[in-house]
Amino acid sequence: MAAITETPEAFAQKLADIGLRNTPQREVVYGVLMKKQDHPTADEVYVRVKQEMPTISLATVYNCLEALVQCKLVRVVNFERGPTRYCPNLNPHAHFHDEATGATYDIDLPDGVLNQVNAVLPKGYDAKSIEIIFRGSAANKR
Amino acid sequence: MAAITETPEAFAQKLADIGLRNTPQREVVYGVLMKKQDHPTADEVYVRVKQEMPTISLATVYNCLEALVQCKLVRVVNFERGPTRYCPNLNPHAHFHDEATGATYDIDLPDGVLNQVNAVLPKGYDAKSIEIIFRGSAANKR
DNA sequence: AGAGCGAATTAGAACTATTCCAAATCCACG
DNA sequence: CGTGGATTTGGAATAGTTCTAATTCGCTCT
Structure with a gap:
């Protein structure tokens, strides 16, 4: 599932929170990511964004992606x-990487699982985030 | 914990299993990885290997690492x-990435945990491997 | 509205990690 | 001991990303 769609104001606020401005480029890049949630590379984002904003540069796409990550x-x-891939799904989720097709699917994670996983950490380790990646084959998905 | 140390014969056999030969270069690269289990990059491996075998080339280090992975x-x-990093620890384990120091620690995984995690996969997904990465801070480790 | 100013964008150069390539070398087998 | 396939080597090539310097944008303060 997608994250809650941001209003333009909430979007601008998120940027402002860390001292960045909103710009048309950043909106379009974010819009492209939300529109098709398939973990695109920066290059793929660039191609899609250019259809809406043909003058944008690749450097700006990198800059925008970095801003959105920040x-x-x-x-x-x-x-x-x-290449690095970008994912606008903010819900706790794992990634399943289909080795045959190269496709990546989001797997929703129930709350309990992250706690269970976190429990394996010995004393002295404090995890701020946990990432889980499955590799294998997915039967007729998408 | 490290994987069980391979005998030279077992090492050669592993390579032979997939149709590759053993070579001095491959032994040295593997030896370097076993000696200091700190997830080095290919470049770091190259530097260490050159101390034992000064004539080795970086291309060969890449080739050897690829062979060992295969x-x-x-x-x-x-x-x-x-850069990609290489890990000779074959036990089921997760990685903890200390964001402050950049260090990476292996975290042993009890059997049950991987099963629990695997259980979150919906029907149709068949995972051959599961990777777990923690990010955060580790108090006075190593 | 206009000036000033820091942030953002742009194109292209630079850089890093990795792979490719062709030539030389090695090694197992007959 | 010679042949053939695998391996190694150094350098060139490539892919992805970051850097740089010049321009443009868009607030904010009159």
């Missing part, structure tokens, strides 16, 4: 060699 | 932008 509207996903 | 003596670890 203000916690987007998460970065790095589970293999190769 | 025959499952080493795991690749990719949890952030930047």
